[in-house]
Amino acid sequence: MTRWPLLPVxxxxxxxxxxxxxxxxxxxxxxxxGFGLPDExxxxxxxxxxxxxxxxxxxxxxxxxxxQQFLSSVAAGDPPDLVYADRRKLGGYAARGAVQxxxxxxxxxDVDLAGYREAAVRQVTxxxxxxxVPDFFTVRVLILNNPVLRENGVDPATMSTTDxxxxxxxxxxxxxxxxxxxxxxxxxxxxPEFVAMWAKANxxxxxxxxxxxxxxxxxxxxxxxxxxxxxxxxWAAFKAFRDTFDSFGAKNELVSGQVAAMAMDSWYVNTLAAxxxxxxxxxxxxxxxxxxxxxxxxxxxxxxxxGARHPELACELIATMTAADTWVTAAKxxxxxxxxxxxxxxxxxxxxxxxxxxxxxxxxxxxxIRVLEQGVQVLQSVQDKAFALPPxxxxxxxxxxxxxxxxxxxxxxxTPQESMAQAQREADxxxxxxxxx
Amino acid sequence: MTSAREARAGWLFVLPWVFGFLLLTAGPMLYSxxxxxxxxxxxxxxxxxxxxxxxxxxxxxxxxxALWNTVFFTxxxxxxxxxxxxxxxxxxxxxxxxxxxxxxxLFLPTMTPPVALAALFLLLLNGQNGAINAVLGxxxxxxxxxxxxxxxxxxxxxxxxxxxxxxxxxLYLAALTRVPGERYEAARLDGASPWRQFWHIxxxxxxxxxxxxxxxxTIASLQVFTEAYTxxxxxxxxxxxxxxxxxxxxxxxxxxxFGSLRMGYASALAWVLFVVIAxxxxxxxxxxxxxxxxEDRS
Numbered sequence: 001m002t003r004w005p006l007l008p009v010x011x012x013x014x015x016x017x018x019x020x021x022x023x024x025x026x027x028x029x030x031x032x033x034g035f036g037l038p039d040e041x042x043x044x045x046x047x048x049x050x051x052x053x054x055x056x057x058x059x060x061x062x063x064x065x066x067x068q069q070f071l072s073s074v075a076a077g078d079p080p081d082l083v084y085a086d087r088r089k090l091g092g093y094a095a096r097g098a099v100q101x102x103x104x105x106x107x108x109x110d111v112d113l114a115g116y117r118e119a120a121v122r123q124v125t126x127x128x129x130x131x132x133v134p135d136f137f138t139v140r141v142l143i144l145n146n147p148v149l150r151e152n153g154v155d156p157a158t159m160s161t162t163d164x165x166x167x168x169x170x171x172x173x174x175x176x177x178x179x180x181x182x183x184x185x186x187x188x189x190x191x192p193e194f195v196a197m198w199a200k201a202n203x204x205x206x207x208x209x210x211x212x213x214x215x216x217x218x219x220x221x222x223x224x225x226x227x228x229x230x231x232x233x234x235w236a237a238f239k240a241f242r243d244t245f246d247s248f249g250a251k252n253e254l255v256s257g258q259v260a261a262m263a264m265d266s267w268y269v270n271t272l273a274a275x276x277x278x279x280x281x282x283x284x285x286x287x288x289x290x291x292x293x294x295x296x297x298x299x300x301x302x303x304x305x306x307g308a309r310h311p312e313l314a315c316e317l318i319a320t321m322t323a324a325d326t327w328v329t330a331a332k333x334x335x336x337x338x339x340x341x342x343x344x345x346x347x348x349x350x351x352x353x354x355x356x357x358x359x360x361x362x363x364x365x366x367x368x369i370r371v372l373e374q375g376v377q378v379l380q381s382v383q384d385k386a387f388a389l390p391p392x393x394x395x396x397x398x399x400x401x402x403x404x405x406x407x408x409x410x411x412x413x414x415t416p417q418e419s420m421a422q423a424q425r426e427a428d429x430x431x432x433x434x435x436x437x
Numbered sequence: 438m439t440s441a442r443e444a445r446a447g448w449l450f451v452l453p454w455v456f457g458f459l460l461l462t463a464g465p466m467l468y469s470x471x472x473x474x475x476x477x478x479x480x481x482x483x484x485x486x487x488x489x490x491x492x493x494x495x496x497x498x499x500x501x502x503a504l505w506n507t508v509f510f511t512x513x514x515x516x517x518x519x520x521x522x523x524x525x526x527x528x529x530x531x532x533x534x535x536x537x538x539x540x541x542x543l544f545l546p547t548m549t550p551p552v553a554l555a556a557l558f559l560l561l562l563n564g565q566n567g568a569i570n571a572v573l574g575x576x577x578x579x580x581x582x583x584x585x586x587x588x589x590x591x592x593x594x595x596x597x598x599x600x601x602x603x604x605x606x607x608l609y610l611a612a613l614t615r616v617p618g619e620r621y622e623a624a625r626l627d628g629a630s631p632w633r634q635f636w637h638i639x640x641x642x643x644x645x646x647x648x649x650x651x652x653x654x655t656i657a658s659l660q661v662f663t664e665a666y667t668x669x670x671x672x673x674x675x676x677x678x679x680x681x682x683x684x685x686x687x688x689x690x691x692x693x694x695f696g697s698l699r700m701g702y703a704s705a706l707a708w709v710l711f712v713v714i715a716x717x718x719x720x721x722x723x724x725x726x727x728x729x730x731x732e733d734r735s
Contacts, residue, residue, distance in 0.1 A: 067695060067696075068694075068695040071479045071480065071695070071698065072479065074479070074480060075479040075480055092698075096478060096480045096481070096698070097480055097481070098480050179579070180579065181565060182565070235585070236564065236582040236585040236586035236587075237564065237565070237582060237585070239582075239585040239679070240563055240564040240565045240582045240584060240585045241565045243559070243563055243565075243584065243585070244563060244565050244566050306480075394697075396696050396697060397696075397697050400692075400696070404680065404681065407679070407680040408680060411587055411680055413587075413680070430697070433476075433697075433699065434478075
């Protein structure tokens with residue numbers, strides 16, 4: 001009788017999750033992190049898995065990938081069964097033992113990464129071991145605003161990134177600035193985020209087996225791209241102007257004539273087709289200084305964390321989600337949903353070559369929209385020419401080092417040489433630290 | 438006997454807080470102190486490295502930048518917040534029957550979630566077409582690039598931080614109403630000017646509240662994080678294009694902990710901040726003995 005107050009305490013503790021197994025412990029339960037269901041690409045692929053394995057309780061934890069949450073869960077021994085993350089981050093997780101080797105998993109499910117795009121596979125392979133399966137595949141291209149170029153006597157067909165001197169001259173001719181305010185960007189090289197691509201165009205890899213941030217060719221690329229920006233009103237005004245763009249609206253920077261030409265991620269072609277289908281642009285490949293097409297690849301990958309409760313089921317989900325048949329099913333669902341809204345289907349760019357071939361042969365529906373008909377061809381032509389930065393155990397620190405270095409140059413705080421030398425020192429230190437100091 | 442029972446009852450009532458403090462505050466703090474002497478990346482066991490992390494802080498340029506940014510923000514934000522809040526409270530005191538309405542209006546911005554506030558101010562402060570520069574333009578001034586020029590990013594953040602001045606103003610208003618009216622009457626009879634009344638009656642009368650807000654605002658400013666992180670770091674995986682101008686100390690600490698997985702170093706950074714805050718607070722407490730006037734001690 002005197003012990004009755006203990007009851008609510010026990011119930012409270014049990015209710016707080018202090019007792020009993022978590023949902024992830026149950027058999028046939030599969031938990032994911034970093035994968036959302038924003039459109040048919042996701043929902044239709046999940047539906048394929050659910051149809052195949054109806055007995056599995058698949059729990060999609062909506063929201064973007066949260067590194068802190070992921071690593072904490074691995075450290076606490078309570079990770080999700082799968083993660084869906086930026087491929088650039090996988091190397092760091094692999095080096096720290098936070099994700100599992102997928103070699104035997106892929107073998108069991110007949111997933112042959114030889115059929116995947118090389119750049120994507122490179123991003124998920126660390127020390128010769130595969131730690132992830134690539135999902136989407138994005139590249140970078142040149143987007144030209146035809147009316148603005150023509151008004152200024154520039155033929156879009158002649159504009160390229162091969163001749164850096166000529167590009168700087170055209171950029172200066174197209175740019176407009178008055179009273180410290182930028183009114184039009186002539187050419188946007190998208191630095192600091194695209195600096196690895198500009199270095200590659202100049203023949204240098206920012207990252208090989210080790211960082212080469214102070215390579216003279218990298219320094220030259222940084223000097224060239226930052227000078228381009230500084231000649232167009234200076235970085236502060238340039239960036240503030242760019243921040244005002246309605247990039248995802250009908251009056252985006254190309255429609256409103258705020259930009260004449262820019263380097264951009266491939267997904268923006270789809271955005272333009274959906275929001276401003278009549279926009280008059282030319283999509284062209286970016287080129288290196290010898291005139292060869294050049295692009296940098298990006299995208300996400302699926303991986304299985306260390307300590308995942310159901311690695312076999314997780315592996316099955318990965319194999320299903322990335323199979324060519326599943327991608328085609330998702331592409332059809334996406335196309336049909338867009339068709340109901342009277343919109344075109346611009347195709348789906350995956351890292352799986354077979355999936356892409358079938359999607360563009362069987363499902364692609366550009367509905368006569370020029371930006372797609374012209375742009376998609378270019379995108380397809382550069383897919384297999386893409387390069388990707390190799391995985392690194394200190395990827396986040398390295399990217400931060402070189403982007404901060406370019407920012408310092410953009411603001412005129414350091415010369416390109418000084419800044420990249422500092423970035424190199426920081427990168428070396430970051431790699432030493434990952435090794436345990 | 439009664440007092441022993443009272444003491445027991447008192448402990449019983451505060452016991453949940455004591456448990457909560459030991460479990461959720463003191464425990465993690467001690468663990469963080471231990472981690473500050475280790476190399477720990479969350480995934481492998483912590484390895485003892487002695488004072489290495491603390492030595493590294495002394496030579497870390499980004500830590501120095503972050504500390505300077507934070508101190509700069511605090512030095513601008515705290516006095517401005519206090520002066521502006523005091524001015525608003527003085528006006529409110531004269532508002533008569535409509536004071537309640539204005540008090541609510543002033544306090545409402547405090548309810549805005551910091552993330553929404555950051556998004557709003559990114560638009561307002563834009564150097565190209567932001568409303569703040571448009572207003573400056575009406576008076577013939579060319580506004581700066583608040584969100585992209587490193588020299589103006591911190592002043593822009595200070596400007597934004599004044600959005601929540603209402604909560605401090607409401608505290609001052611309460612304090613002002615407690616200053617006895619007969620003191621002002623006597624001063625007026627003696628021919629004291631409004632400035633002398635403010636300096637010799639109002640300020641000593643509310644010095645306790647000013648002291649409280651000084652300490653609270655200083656500590657909060659030294660831990661500033663959310664707005665700057667949302668505006669300049671949140672959407673990006675790496676360094677913002679604005680460089681390190683908005684890199685506040687806690688943001689750097691967060692980056693080191695969860696971006697670079699250096700939990701030991703981040704713990705050391707946290708303890709350095711703790712010591713800095715404790716030292717500044719101790720100095721403020723020392724100075725308060727000379728400048729703060731308490732009614733019950735006079």
